[in-house]
Amino acid sequence: MQRYILSRLIQSVFILFGVLLIVFFMLQLTGDPVSLMISRHATPEDVEALREELGFNRPVAVQFGSFIAGAVTGDFGKSLRHKQPAMDLILSRLPATIELAATALLLSLVLGIPLGLVAGSNPGSFWDLLSRGTGLLGQTIPNFWLALILVLVFSVHLGWFPTFGRDTWTVLGLTLPTRSVLLPAFSLSLFTMGQLVRFTRSAVMEIRSEDYVRTAYSKGIAHRKVYIRHILRNAAIPLISIVGVQFGYLLSGSIYIETIFSWPGLGNLLAESIGNRDFALVQAIAFFSSFVVVFLNLLTDIAYALADPRIRY
Amino acid sequence: MDKILEVTDLITRFHTFDGVVHALSGVSFHLYRGETLGVVGESGSGKSVTMMSLLHLLAAPPARIEGGRALYFGDNGPLDLLGLDTAGISRIRGGRMGFIFQDALSALNPVMTVGRQISETLVEHLGMTTARAWNRSVQLLDYVGIPEPGKRAAAYPHQFSGGMRQRAMIALAIACQPRVIIADEPTTALDVTVQAQIIDLVLRLKSEMNMSVIWITHDLGVVAGIADRVMVMYAGTVVETAPVDDLFYRPAHPYTIKLLGALPKIGQAGNYRLESIDGTPPDLLEKPSHCQFVWRCDHAGDRCWQDIPQNREISPGHQAACFFPFTDKGVR
Structure with missing residues (x-):
């Protein structure tokens, strides 16, 4: 196990290096970044001066070297617009995105898994119909459209939730979420929820007819215990990977949802920085999101090995 | 009788x-x-x-x-x-009638230790505590001829060999000393030497525990030997x-x-068509x-x-x- 974790860690380092490579050359591919940053009326001397200042006049290899050296220490340079280190900006936006992503994940787990379970155990029933409907709609409804409708109904007409923004509530120095997170989190959770419903349903349906479930019944184990110990336990294994992948996607921040709700998270920051051609910040966010995904995949693989004794590396 | x-x-x-x-x-x-009642017939x-x-x-x-x-x-x-009803048949299952299935690899839960799968039955029928049931499971594994039963009880089904898995399956079926054992082609997936060991084991348990056995098979040779x-x-x-x-x-x-x-008939020359x-x-x-x-x-x-x-x-x-x-x- 330790050897497996070590080798996966080394792999992850290589993946992240590849990400850095792409992130760096992404900037080179857009042409001369300086001409995009500077006013159209600037003199050639001004352009040259800025190029000198930002280090774009150095050979590409040297630029890449200093980029990597900075990236390893979390230094992606200063945001051109905010005049602050890019990483600091990301870290300041991170709590909002974590709050949103965690709430969305929690909602999709709490609603999706029980629905999938009930549906999988009673194929053809009302709950099964509901679960298939949820699975289909969750994965096909564009979440930005749904978000607007939700705002219209629940915020504008009913006034139950704020229309935008993040309110927090501080108790004993802890920052706690308020109901302002619910609408964006629900809109964001729908896709993951749909996937969880579908996978849980099909996993339960498949495992229900496994030989070992019949064995459990043949031992005289009560229905409820067979479900919990034999069916759920086995159905949980494929769900681990979905939860891992989806949480990575949620944590990278959703551009649409955060923009619609003016949620001060990473997605919002990314949208803003792309609009401003704030290259250092875009690079930093791209790398940070990849880092989160790689890290969560690593955790997922480890969780897999812990949950399924047949997997041994 | x-x-x-x-x-x-x-x-x-x-x-x-x-x-x-x-x-x-x-x-x-x-x-x-x-x-011992042998039940033979083709698939289906x-x-x-x-x-x-x-x-x-x-x-x-x-x-x-x-x-x-x-x-x-x-x-x-x-x-x-x-x-x-469900509660009634649950008392019979495992408690009065034990089932031995054909393919022990798919018939045992892959993510539960063998010991737990046996103790689960004991807890359910005899109301044992988890710890007592575990000790009894180890005894049962020993009883069906599994070496180092204490260690093996904590292992998962895929860590057992085919014959050992079938022994564990048998231990599970007899755990609560049922009156009837239904063995559904328990030796079909095993090679002949292991098959013989499993047959001996079931017959030994049957006489020691005074059980009746229903043995489903399509192997007439097995039936001739045990039924x-x-x-x-x-x-x-x-x-x-x-x-x-x-x-x-x-x-x-x-x-x-x-x-x-x-x-096939003993003594018939090598190259003939089976009827x-x-x-x-x-x-x-x-x-x-x-x-x-x-x-x-x-x-x-x-x-x-x-x-x-x-x-x-x-x-x-x-x-x-x-x-x-x-x-x-x-x-x-």
Whole structure:
């Protein structure tokens, strides 16, 4: 196990290096970044001066070297617009995105898994119909459209939730979420929820007819215990990977949802920085999101090995 | 001899999209205390469906038990297994009747230790504490011949060899000292030496624990070696029941005769064709209205196309469902 974790860690380092490579050359591919940053009326001397200042006049290899050296220490340079280190900006936006992503994940787990379970155990029933409907709609409804409708109904007409923004509530120095997170989190959770419903349903349906479930019944184990110990336990294994992948996607921040709700998270920051051609910040966010995904995949693989004794590396 | 189980006219059907499958059309048999009953027949003849019907182990839908009676003679008098509710049948399953399945790899939960799978039964039926049940599981593993049982109890099924897994499966089935063991082709997936060990083990446990055994197989050789009586099934019916010697030396039903004829013979020269029974078993989607073997039978008469033959006595303890059974005096 330790050897497996070590080798996966080394792999992850290589993946992240590849990400850095792409992130760096992404900037080179857009042409001369300086001409995009500077006013159209600037003199050639001004352009040259800025190029000198930002280090774009150095050979590409040297630029890449200093980029990597900075990236390893979390230094992606200063945001051109905010005049602050890019990483600091990301870290300041991170709590909002974590709050949103965690709430969305929690909602999709709490609603999706029980629905999938009930549906999988009673194929053809009302709950099964509901679960298939949820699975289909969750994965096909564009979440930005749904978000607007939700705002219209629940915020504008009913006034139950704020229309935008993040309110927090501080108790004993802890920052706690308020109901302002619910609408964006629900809109964001729908896709993951749909996937969880579908996978849980099909996993339960498949495992229900496994030989070992019949064995459990043949031992005289009560229905409820067979479900919990034999069916759920086995159905949980494929769900681990979905939860891992989806949480990575949620944590990278959703551009649409955060923009619609003016949620001060990473997605919002990314949208803003792309609009401003704030290259250092875009690079930093791209790398940070990849880092989160790689890290969560690593955790997922480890969780897999812990949950399924047949997997041994 | 005392009966422990008496099944009468068991009818099980599967309601599928293609129509009604007549899986069992009136199966009757009984099991004496302390005996081993061999159940033979080809795939789809209803051997497993019969036994699973008794314990309500078939998935419903599509399966439905539509008739019959299955009396279990326990300490508190006869009990109709087919009429029991979920709680009632759960007490029988594992507690009074243990099931040994064919493929122990798929029949054991892959993510639960073998020890836990055994103790689970003990906790359920005997109300043991988890710790006591675990100790008992280790004893049981030792009892069925698994070396280092303490260590093996904490292992998962995939860490066992095929033969060991089947031993663990047996330990699980006998954990609560059931009166009846139903072994559903327990040796089919094993190689011959391991097969012999498993057979010896079950027979040893049977005599030590004073159990009755129903042994489902399509290996006539195994049946000859272990069974006291044999029941032959064909297309969802019992076609012949006889003490083991009668069945092998004086078979009465044409199907049994052909089945025995299809066995390879010792002493025959190397290069010969094995005999086979022409034709295929009938389509169970059609409701039987006459003898189900009639298409493949060499001796069928007009009557065989008109009526369903019932089991009748050929000699004491020997029954066949045939209008023209073979007897010592030739065809009757």
